[in-house]
Amino acid sequence: MTASARPVPPGYLLWLAAGFVVWCSALVVLYAVHAIGCAFAWSAGPLRLVLALVLFAHLAVIGWIWRRLGRSHLGLDFGRTGAFLNGAAVWATIAAFATTIFTLSASLLLTVCM
Amino acid sequence: MHLTGLRGMPRRIYTYSGDEGWNWLNLLSSVGGFIMTIGFALVVIDLLAQLRYGRRVRRDPWKAETLEWAMPIPPAPYNFASIPHLETGPDRIAPVGLALSLARGEGYLGFARNGWQETLGVHITSGEPEQLIVLARPTYLPLYTALATAAAVLAMLFHLYLLALAAALAVAGLFVLAGQSAGLSRDYGPMPVGNGVSVPPHTEVVGSPPWWALIFALVADGVLFASLVFGTLYLWISAPNWPPAQTFAPDLRLALAAVAALVVAAAAARGSLRSLAADGMTRGWIGLAALGLVVAIAAVVAMIAAIVPRPTEHALGATAAALLAFVVLHAGVGLLFLLSNLLRLGAGFVSSQRSLDMRLTRLWLDYTLVTGVVALGLVLALPALVGMLKT
Numbered sequence: 001m002t003a004s005a006r007p008v009p010p011g012y013l014l015w016l017a018a019g020f021v022v023w024c025s026a027l028v029v030l031y032a033v034h035a036i037g038c039a040f041a042w043s044a045g046p047l048r049l050v051l052a053l054v055l056f057a058h059l060a061v062i063g064w065i066w067r068r069l070g071r072s073h074l075g076l077d078f079g080r081t082g083a084f085l086n087g088a089a090v091w092a093t094i095a096a097f098a099t100t101i102f103t104l105s106a107s108l109l110l111t112v113c114m
Numbered sequence: 115m116h117l118t119g120l121r122g123m124p125r126r127i128y129t130y131s132g133d134e135g136w137n138w139l140n141l142l143s144s145v146g147g148f149i150m151t152i153g154f155a156l157v158v159i160d161l162l163a164q165l166r167y168g169r170r171v172r173r174d175p176w177k178a179e180t181l182e183w184a185m186p187i188p189p190a191p192y193n194f195a196s197i198p199h200l201e202t203g204p205d206r207i208a209p210v211g212l213a214l215s216l217a218r219g220e221g222y223l224g225f226a227r228n229g230w231q232e233t234l235g236v237h238i239t240s241g242e243p244e245q246l247i248v249l250a251r252p253t254y255l256p257l258y259t260a261l262a263t264a265a266a267v268l269a270m271l272f273h274l275y276l277l278a279l280a281a282a283l284a285v286a287g288l289f290v291l292a293g294q295s296a297g298l299s300r301d302y303g304p305m306p307v308g309n310g311v312s313v314p315p316h317t318e319v320v321g322s323p324p325w326w327a328l329i330f331a332l333v334a335d336g337v338l339f340a341s342l343v344f345g346t347l348y349l350w351i352s353a354p355n356w357p358p359a360q361t362f363a364p365d366l367r368l369a370l371a372a373v374a375a376l377v378v379a380a381a382a383a384r385g386s387l388r389s390l391a392a393d394g395m396t397r398g399w400i401g402l403a404a405l406g407l408v409v410a411i412a413a414v415v416a417m418i419a420a421i422v423p424r425p426t427e428h429a430l431g432a433t434a435a436a437l438l439a440f441v442v443l444h445a446g447v448g449l450l451f452l453l454s455n456l457l458r459l460g461a462g463f464v465s466s467q468r469s470l471d472m473r474l475t476r477l478w479l480d481y482t483l484v485t486g487v488v489a490l491g492l493v494l495a496l497p498a499l500v501g502m503l504k505t
Contacts (some may be wrong), residue, residue: 007240010321032347039351040502081239 008078008085015069015089019062019096026100028060030107051107059100066093089106115143115493174209183209184216196224197234199309200241222308222403232305233324235316235492243311250296261289286450292455294461317468328474331480339485343492345435350499358430362422364497369490372441373415377484379406379448383476386455391466396459402454403479404414407445410486416443417493434496437489444482451475 033054037047069090074082116138123130130136174183181204185194198212198221219225222234222243235245266281297317304312316322350356379402386399418438425435455471458464464471
């Protein structure tokens with residue numbers, strides 16, 4: 001950082017992990033809903049719909065984080081360190097968004113229950 | 115190997131007929147095995163070549179510009195005499211010049227004080243000096259703690275449960291004992307650390323290393339707790355022989371009493387923290403918190419005793435007992451926190467400036483309350499969940 005810039009608040013570091021925390025939540029909730037739905041023999045249509053809703057809700061949250069971080073002006077307020085952290089957080093969030101689609105969209109394509 | 119396992123290949127067989135469809139996957143595993151062996155061999159060859167042909171050099175033989183090359187080779191027993199202040203990135207420095215300046219003690223902490231082993235704690239995003247961390251003195255306590263921990267685990271492996279319990283209590287006692295010499299026994303305020311900078315010791319700041327250590331320990335503990343909850347629900351819908359023939363009816367009054375007692379303990383921890391600043395009834399608040407924990411432990415132990423089917427007979431009883439035992443364990447560790455608070459308060463390690471002990475206890479008891487509510491709620495819900503399986 002430059003000497004004139006204020007230090008970035010430590011709490012900002014949490015944004016680095018935020019996207020992947022939501023990914024974790026998506027994984028656990030999809031797993032749970034899927035297992036419970038199959039154990040109690042929900043019919044395939046409604047179960048698939050609930051799985052899709054859970055997935056899209058999590059994608060929406062990650063998308064919101066992405067938009068929020070993309071619009072923040074940390075670099076203006078906190079100098080080089082702020083700009084770097086902002087960039088790192090945005091890219092970590094994009095990675096989480098892509099990972100969520102890549103690893104979890106299979107729940108919309110595969111057979112619902114064995 | 116994961117895929118061959120999914121395709122039905124058992125472990126630890128040396129041959130098979132060859133028509134199971136495992137051949138190309140095993141060939142792939144063999145290729146991977148050779149590649150890994152080559153990797154290990156390269157390290158071994160490198161080690162041997164260094165031993166045979168390596169030449170001794172002074173500092174920074176490559177004229178590199180990164181910080182680690184400011185280190186003397188071989189390192190001095192104290193590693194480096196002072197800590198550098200870097201304005202630019204750590205990859206644009208002149209290591210030799212910096213090394214001499216550091217050796218002259220021109221960086222931070224280039225002097226000794228009070229016989230302390232000191233290091234700097236810095237701001238997490240800017241790197242500015244924030245606190246003077248006074249490290250613990252060399253001690254054999256970690257060794258004794260490790261031996262007692264090993265004894266506890268080994269005794270459990272050999273079914274010597276009383277010995278395991280005794281060793282576990284010894285570990286707990288050693289932790290409390292370690293607390294009797296940690297930290298500083300008076301307020302110091304900001305102290306000079308070199309370069310014209312003064313910072314308070316770690317005992318007088320909010321984000322000191324023990325505080326972060328407990329936060330990270332609780333994150334790890336929270337993952338274990340989430341796994342326990344997950345395991346309970348997993349068994350509920352996936353295990354064979356569910357529902358069991360008979361189901362217990364958890365005592366709602368005991369559960370509510372336990373939660374209320376945990377709330378009292380967490381609130382009393384706040385009281386003890388506030389009373390530090392007011393120089394008031396700190397010991398009374400600690401006693402109230404301990405009373406809350408003892409009541410909570412008694413209520414939850416009574417709940418464990420009433421579990422049917424018995425934990426040794428069916429996974430329902432075992433998971434319910436494990437969830438409740440989690441609460442008992444954390445309340446018990448909370449008692450250790452309180453005991454340590456009392457002892458350290460008496461020994462003068464705690465003041466309104468040095469409130470870390472009370473803040474750690476508050477954090478632990480808050481965590482115990484939150485996980486306790488979740489665990490007790492899940493145990494209360496278990497009979498209804500099991501009932502859903504019967505329909």
